[in-house]
Amino acid sequence: MTVPDKSAERAAARARRAHGERTRQAILEAAVDIASAEGLEGLTIGRLAAELSMSKSGLFAHFGSKEELQLATVEAARDIFVREVIRPAFEAPKGLGRLWSLCDVWLEYVRREVFRGGCFFAAAAAEFDGRPGAVRDRVAAIMKEWLAVLGRSVAEAQGEGQLDRSADPAQLAFELNALEMGANWAFQLHGDRQAFARARVAVLERLRRLATAEGLPLLPSLEQKRGARRAPRGKKKR
Amino acid sequence: MTVPDKSAERAAARARRAHGERTRQAILEAAVDIASAEGLEGLTIGRLAAELSMSKSGLFAHFGSKEELQLATVEAARDIFVREVIRPAFEAPKGLGRLWSLCDVWLEYVRREVFRGGCFFAAAAAEFDGRPGAVRDRVAAIMKEWLAVLGRSVAEAQGEGQLDRSADPAQLAFELNALEMGANWAFQLHGDRQAFARARVAVLERLRRLATAEGLPLLPSLEQKRGARRAPRGKKKR
DNA sequence: CTCAAAAACGAACGTTCGTGCTATATTGCG
DNA sequence: CGCAATATAGCACGAACGTTCGTTTTTGAG
Numbered sequence: 001m002t003v004p005d006k007s008a009e010r011a012a013a014r015a016r017r018a019h020g021e022r023t024r025q026a027i028l029e030a031a032v033d034i035a036s037a038e039g040l041e042g043l044t045i046g047r048l049a050a051e052l053s054m055s056k057s058g059l060f061a062h063f064g065s066k067e068e069l070q071l072a073t074v075e076a077a078r079d080i081f082v083r084e085v086i087r088p089a090f091e092a093p094k095g096l097g098r099l100w101s102l103c104d105v106w107l108e109y110v111r112r113e114v115f116r117g118g119c120f121f122a123a124a125a126a127e128f129d130g131r132p133g134a135v136r137d138r139v140a141a142i143m144k145e146w147l148a149v150l151g152r153s154v155a156e157a158q159g160e161g162q163l164d165r166s167a168d169p170a171q172l173a174f175e176l177n178a179l180e181m182g183a184n185w186a187f188q189l190h191g192d193r194q195a196f197a198r199a200r201v202a203v204l205e206r207l208r209r210l211a212t213a214e215g216l217p218l219l220p221s222l223e224q225k226r227g228a229r230r231a232p233r234g235k236k237k238r
Numbered sequence: 239m240t241v242p243d244k245s246a247e248r249a250a251a252r253a254r255r256a257h258g259e260r261t262r263q264a265i266l267e268a269a270v271d272i273a274s275a276e277g278l279e280g281l282t283i284g285r286l287a288a289e290l291s292m293s294k295s296g297l298f299a300h301f302g303s304k305e306e307l308q309l310a311t312v313e314a315a316r317d318i319f320v321r322e323v324i325r326p327a328f329e330a331p332k333g334l335g336r337l338w339s340l341c342d343v344w345l346e347y348v349r350r351e352v353f354r355g356g357c358f359f360a361a362a363a364a365e366f367d368g369r370p371g372a373v374r375d376r377v378a379a380i381m382k383e384w385l386a387v388l389g390r391s392v393a394e395a396q397g398e399g400q401l402d403r404s405a406d407p408a409q410l411a412f413e414l415n416a417l418e419m420g421a422n423w424a425f426q427l428h429g430d431r432q433a434f435a436r437a438r439v440a441v442l443e444r445l446r447r448l449a450t451a452e453g454l455p456l457l458p459s460l461e462q463k464r465g466a467r468r469a470p471r472g473k474k475k476r
Numbered sequence: 477c478t479c480a481a482a483a484a485c486g487a488a489c490g491t492t493c494g495t496g497c498t499a500t501a502t503t504g505c506g
Numbered sequence: 507c508g509c510a511a512t513a514t515a516g517c518a519c520g521a522a523c524g525t526t527c528g529t530t531t532t533t534g535a536g
Contacts, residue, residue, distance in 0.1 A: 023513085037368045041279075045494065057495085058514040066494060117368045122423075126364035129426040130275045130355045140427050174436045178420025182412060185360075185419060188367040189378050198412045257482055257533070283524065295526085296484035304524060483532070492523070502513070 024062050027052060028076040031069065036077070036115035039127050040070045040135065070135045077120040078142055085109045086149065096162040096211060097218040099153040103176055103203045107196050110184045118188040121146070122181055147173050162215030163207075172210070179203055262300050265290060266314040269307065274315070274353035277365050278308045278373065308373045315358040316380055323347050324387065334400035334449060335456040337391040341414055341441045345434050348422045356426040359384070360419055385411050400453030401445075410448070417441055 030051050035043040045066065049056045063069040089105045092098040110118050117123050121143055128136040150173035157163035179199045186195035208219055268289050273281040283304065287294045301307040327343045330336040348356050355361050359381055366374040388411035395401035417437045424433035446457055 039365070039368075044492080046492070055515045057497090057516075060495070061513075064495095123364055125423065125427045126361055127277070129423075130277075143427060171436055171439065174420060174424070174433065175417065175440045178416045178423075178437070178440075179413065181420060181423060182416025185363065185367075185416075186412070189363045189381060195412065198409055199416070201409065202413050202416075258484090261483085282522080284522070293485045294524085295486075298525070299483075478536085480535095481533085483530105485528105485530070487527090487529105489526075490524100493521080494519105496517105496519075498516085500513100500515070503511080505510090506508090 023054075027059060027062060028072055031073040032077050032080065032120070033116055035070075035073050036117040036120045036123060038117070040073065040124055041127065043070070043073065045069070067134060071138060074124065074135065074138050074142070077115070077124075080114065081109075081120065081142075084114050094153070094156045095160040095218065096157040096207065096215040099150070099157050099163075100203075100207060100219055102150060102153060103180060104200070106180050107183060107199055110180075110187060111193070111196050119181070119184045122184050147177060150176055157215065160214075162212055162218060164210045164212065167210050172206075175206060176203055179206075258300060261292075265297060265300060266310055269311040270315050270318065270358070271354055273308075273311050274355040274358045274361060276355070278311065278362055279365065281308070281311065283307070305372060309376060312362065312373065312376050312380070315353070315362075318352065319347075319358065319380075322352050332391070332394045333398040333456065334395040334445065334453040337388070337395050337401075338441075338445060338457055340388060340391060341418060342438070344418050345421060345437055348418075348425060349431070349434050357419070357422045360422050385415060388414055395453065398452075400450055400456060402448045402450065405448050410444075413444060414441055417444075 027048065031043055031048055034048060034051070045056050045060055049059045052059070063072060085102070085105050089098060089101040092101040121139060124135075124139045125143055128139055147170075151169040154163065154167065154169035154172050158165050158167070158169070179202050183195040183199035186192040186198075204219060208216065211219060265286065269281055269286055272286060272289065283294050283298055287297045290297070301310060323340075323343050327336060327339040330339040359377060362373075362377045363381055366377055385408075389407040392401065392405065392407035392410050396403050396405070396407070417440050421433040421437035424430040424436075442457060446454065449457060
């Protein structure tokens with residue numbers, strides 16, 4: 001109860017000075033990579049220490065428990081997700097264009113293998129959905145955020161008069177998310193790159209059907225040539 | 239090469255007599271239950287032995303290695319899947335009715351919690367898609383079977399003149415599967431029972447759009463009353 | 477009832493897991 | 507430069523992992 005939050009205390013100390021903050025970041029970078037491919041439970045402290053050529057105990061001291069390490073890893077993965085998906089997609093003006101962009105960029109995020117094991121959160125959700133705890137709660141909250149972003153974008157597209165107002169935002173968000181996760185699943189399990197095209201076709205068909213006359217031009221045409229499809233997305237800064 | 243297949247030999251011996259075959263079945267029943275909820279790796283030999291009040295070594299002797307245990311567990315889960323999903327759905331005559339039935343029964347199979355952790359294979363696929371080996375291969379093959387069943391049913395519905403012939407069976411199978419797995423994911427992670435209705439609506443809308451005039455009557459109407467929706471599916475035999 | 481085969485057991489193996497301690501390096505402020 | 511705070515290392519722990527081995531119990535055919 002009155003016990004001061006030790007990890008917050010430590011984090012504050014680290015923010016003031018700059019000692020282990022860099023090692024901490026390096027640890028988390030490796031942790032995210034391992035966890036995305038082998039799971040958050042397969043992410044073992046000994047394995048992680050070996051990867052970074054440091055001692056188990058030295059590494060361990062940064063987090064205090066395995067669960068804290070897992071939570072920090074999830075948070076680091078979320079940062080990457082925001083940087084690689086949310087922000088690029090949000091460069092499109094709100095409305096149908098952004099909604100499509102969210103789906104498109106997400107598929108690219110899996111195809112580019114931003115995480116070695118595909119979508120970090122799809123993997124983490126499947127791993128932890130059966131075991132209660134802080135990690136599961138955090139992962140569920142993050143995925144709820146994502147669904148909410150999709151749903152809000154649907155509503156905005158409706159507000160802009162680009163999407164049929166009779167569509168239920170939560171329903172459409174569910175469908176779009178399912179198609180994306182389906183592509184992730186097919187790619188991870190079967191190495192099926194065609195799945196990205198399938199998901200894109202399905203998403204586009206669904207959106208085109210619901211688009212208004214003003215909305216339609218914001219969607220790419222279905223019959224685009226295979227080659228120069230990958231438009232440069234602005235390369236981070238400028 | 240010329241080494242006789244030891245496990246096959248042992249299985250044959252067991253078939254002749256009837257000693258451990260029953261215990262083996264009991265073991266696999268518990269194994270499937272644990273694995274579906276905590277993963278095939280979380281399925282530990284000690285844990286399993288404790289569950290059944292028998293010794294680790296006694297249990298272990300039935301399989302010879304952990305991987306063999308996992309493979310046997312996957313096979314047992316497949317049997318259950320065939321019994322609980324494939325067979326009931328195949329009572330419908332081939333065509334659009336059966337295609338819908340496959341989707342409907344699958345969603346019920348998750349909702350009824352035939353496996354404690356939702357779809358056994360969705361979980362196993364997510365767990366093993368990153369680690370090569372016999373288990374991964376078997377799981378992938380089983381999921382490919384399922385996709386093929388869906389695809390073939392699409393083609394049959396087209397053959398019966400109940401579904402638009404311009405639809406690509408593999409594409410439609412991908413979409414239906416994605417929606418189903420999306421419902422499984424939402425239910426497992428968020429306990430969201432609404433997801434089943436969402437998936438059903440999405441699947442039905444997709445199928446209705448592609449159905450021919452002959453096909454349409456084979457699909458349930460969209461606006462059914464909430465209550466008496468769960469028709470008894472024929473209770474196995476007769 | 478006998479007795480060999482089959483099945484289950486108990487104890488131990490070498491590892492690896494997460495987690496404590498205590499001591500040594502490294503750091504940055506005064 | 508000196509010194510306290512911070513960061514890393516070393517070592518050991520108990521538990522659990524998959525696996526092996528020799529022994530004991532159970533079984534069914536003769």
